[in-house]
Amino acid sequence: MLEAQRLWPYRPRLFAKAFRYQYVVSRQVEQIHSFARRTCGQWHIHSGKDLPACTLHDAQGRQFGVLLGIAVGPAGLLSGPQQHLPLDSTAADFWNHLEAFITDTAGRFAIIAESGGQARFYTDPVAMIGAVYDPLARRVAASPLLALDRPVVPNPKVDLDNVENHGGKISLFHTADKHVRRLNPNCYLDLRTFREHRFWPREDDSLDAPADPVEIYDRIYAQASFNIGAIAAAHPTALPVTGGQDSRLLMTFAKPHAGRIRHYFSHINNYATRRDAAIGGILCQRLNLRHEPLDKRDFSLPEAEVEKRRSIYHLTTGAPMPPPLEHLNGTANGLPENTVILRGHQTDLLRAVFVTRPQGLWDVINWQIRKLLIVPSNMFGPETAALFRDDFTAWQQSLNTPARSKAVDFLFLEVYYSSTIGAVFPGLWQHFYMSPFNSRKLIALSLSFADKHRVESVPVFDIIERFAPQLSDVPFDFEAPADLDALHGCEGSYGPMTRARRLAAIKRLTRALPDQASQTRPEEEQPAAAAGTA
Structure with a gap:
């Protein structure tokens, strides 16, 4: 029995509603009221009653994975009982092509895929689908209590009173449990080793300013x-x-x-x-x-x-x-x-909401930890910075060249967003x-x-x-x-x-x-001053 089930004090029907958009990925079959079950190789994917899900097949019809959530690929919505993608799941470069497809896909989703003896777990860019994992139990879930089949082991870095009474965030990939970790959304989770590996951006990706x-x-x-x-x-x-x-x-x-x-x-x-x-x-x-x-x-x-x-x-x-x-x-x-x-x-990336200091200060740690709102800004001090310095440094060192060029934006995407909307x-x-x-x-x-x-x-x-x-x-x-x-x-x-x-x-x-100036908008839609009136 999962910890969410053990702690549930209400009727099973209400459990089905409360966890309707959540999921569990595990090696064993979990008995979860109202959850549907699909398989991907040796993995069982359990999904809440209203979480869209479909099996993924390659161009030859071979099943290679399961999609959870709502996702729009290059050709449209990925929906229905099954989807056929323009991929070859037996090819040596399958993972590269799958990751390119995921890069072009929008929404709130997770993908579990298996090929060539490997099994991987991917999410949307900020894991708004929710993605935590227990490396000891070998289980991935949308939220911590679905990842656990035991009582929570308190995380010494998490002050639950601060979370409950002051609005503090559980950040830098921590959860309330000492061993359950929140996935960095731009890494895939290797389901053989339960280790994370960055797949986006690629080292040769460019985030340079456009000419036009x-x-x-x-x-x-x-x-x-x-x-x-x-x-x-x-x-x-x-x-x-x-x-x-x-x-x-x-x-x-x-x-x-x-x-x-x-x-x-x-x-x-x-x-x-x-x-x-x-x-x-x-x-x-x-x-x-x-x-x-x-x-x-x-x-x-x-x-x-x-x-x-x-x-x-x-x-x-x-x-x-x-x-x-x-x-x-x-x-x-x-x-x-x-x-x-x-x-x-x-x-909000179009407004650079986290870029409040010049790039020369992006190696200074304290102000960036403060922006994560682990404690309210007026409660932040050197003790909080020292407590999370190693976590921040480990994340910062995981950035490759293109991500480092936009490091503060990636802090917003990967750390802040995954711990806020990824949890909420x-x-x-x-x-x-x-x-x-x-x-x-x-x-x-x-x-x-x-x-x-x-x-x-x-x-x-x-x-x-x-x-x-x-x-x-x-x-x-x-x-x-x-x-x-x-x-x-x-x-x-x-x-x-x-x-x-x-x-x-x-x-x-x-x-x-300049050659399309007249197409910017019809003349009657110009601001009053542009038309010479007050």
């Missing part, structure tokens, strides 16, 4: 839009809309498939999110979409239900982490269960959260822009201006007035708030593609 940024914008837009269209065509899908940059990028990418997405919504938990929802409503108006504000004042949960959700979340994540607010105040109930919710994670997403059971931007191909394109431009959100503003000027006209949260009445009173006259940003983007786009 607009060509990269077009590639990013085409790929991200393709991914959203494939997902929304197959699953009931929702998109959160706010005043932020990542949300607006998703709306821009989703525009050709807007009718396929069933819900455009905003959670309202406080004044800041109420303001977000107001901007989100304006954005939806621009595209003639129905906006659903999910206001906490319209939802309520009995205290017993709140405590039950908190207790279940501690089991599904394997740590006493506080659940997201919308799952405690009931606003998450505003969407149908088992909806795929598209999130903007990895689009599998633990949330009402909806399936994922990013359609979560592909190594899109990440590499995003990282190719110069750090100084990303820090200023130049790619974000340019992409939105190029492909959705009607959304670019609406102020972002940092541009809009704090007062909601003032924001609504500005409808149709946002020019003073957005003009400088928009004109700068148009100038960059025109300079980059």
